[in-house]
Amino acid sequence: xxxxxxxxxxxxxxxxxxxxxxxxxxxxxxxxxxxxxxxxxxxxxxxxxxxxxxxxxxxxxxxxxxxxxxxxxxxxxxxxxxxxxxxxxxxxxxxxxxxxxxxxxxxxxxxxxxxxxxxxxxxxxxxxxxxxxxxxxxxxxxxxxxxxxxxxxxxxxxxxxxxxxxxxxxxxxxxxxxxxxxxxxxxxxxxxxxxxxxxxxxxxxxxxxxxxxxxxxxxxxxxxxxxxxxxxxxxxxxxxxxxxxxxxxxxx
Numbered sequence: 517x518x519x520x521x522x523x524x525x526x527x528x529x530x531x532x533x534x535x536x537x538x539x540x541x542x543x544x545x546x547x548x549x550x551x552x553x554x555x556x557x558x559x560x561x562x563x564x565x566x567x568x569x570x571x572x573x574x575x576x577x578x579x580x581x582x583x584x585x586x587x588x589x590x591x592x593x594x595x596x597x598x599x600x601x602x603x604x605x606x607x608x609x610x611x612x613x614x615x616x617x618x619x620x621x622x623x624x625x626x627x628x629x630x631x632x633x634x635x636x637x638x639x640x641x642x643x644x645x646x647x648x649x650x651x652x653x654x655x656x657x658x659x660x661x662x663x664x665x666x667x668x669x670x671x672x673x674x675x676x677x678x679x680x681x682x683x684x685x686x687x688x689x690x691x692x693x694x695x696x697x698x699x700x701x702x703x704x705x706x707x708x709x710x711x712x713x714x715x716x717x718x719x720x721x722x723x724x725x726x727x728x729x730x731x732x733x734x735x736x737x738x739x740x741x742x743x744x745x746x747x748x749x750x751x752x753x754x755x756x757x758x759x760x761x762x763x764x765x766x767x768x
Contacts, residue, residue, distance in 0.1 A: 606642040609668055610635055612704060658684055658693040662714060665700040672704060675711040682718040688767055691744060692721040698737045699723035699763045707761065724762040738763065
């Protein structure tokens with residue numbers, strides 16, 4: 517492409533010079549040949565420019581399609597992550613409710629019935645939340661996630677302390693709520709905790725408990741959560757510190 521343009525430009529510069537310096541007494545044939553050559557060169561230049569413009573337009577269109585496909589992929593990943601967080605959390609709590617009802621069934625029928633009723637309500641909530649996720653109506657609210665976590669820990673006879681200082685900016689509400697929800701799910705699923713502490717400030721959220729577990733690798737949910745914090749320019753850590761398992765997210 518570049519070679520063609522260089523040749524064409526050279527020809528368009530050289531020919532007028534030759535024509536100017538040439539002896540025109542040789543007849544009209546030479547003039548006609550020069551005019552034809554110049555016309556051909558101009559037409560060839562137009563074709564080259566059109567080809568370049570077409571390739572440029574095609575590249576822009578392809579980039580637009582790639583960006584649209586990437587946006588769709590991101591939305592699918594977000595939906596899958598939200599579905600995993602919400603439904604996985606609900607299923608773990610449902611299992612706990614049913615296990616408690618099974619234990620109570622022989623010695624306290626009324627308490628067992630309460631647990632089964634709570635499990636039924638949880639199933640209905642899961643169906644509703646799944647429907648709202650499908651239609652993009654579900655929003656993670658930090659205050660609601662903290663309340664849910666406290667209620668779940670209370671049902672599991674786990675003492676929970678919440679220390680909230682300041683107001684969390686709206687743009688961090690969702691991310692901090694996801695950390696509280698994921699941490700609560702992991703505690704109920706993996707730990708044998710007797711107490712949980714949740715600390716929230718405008719730029720950080722911390723969840724710690726005494727039900728220490730030392731997994732060989734970070735749970736998938738926590739690994740995904742860490743990626744979200746780092747993508748927002750923050751930091752994330754999880755692990756055992758002085759026999760306490762801590763999950764902390766920070767966004768400056």
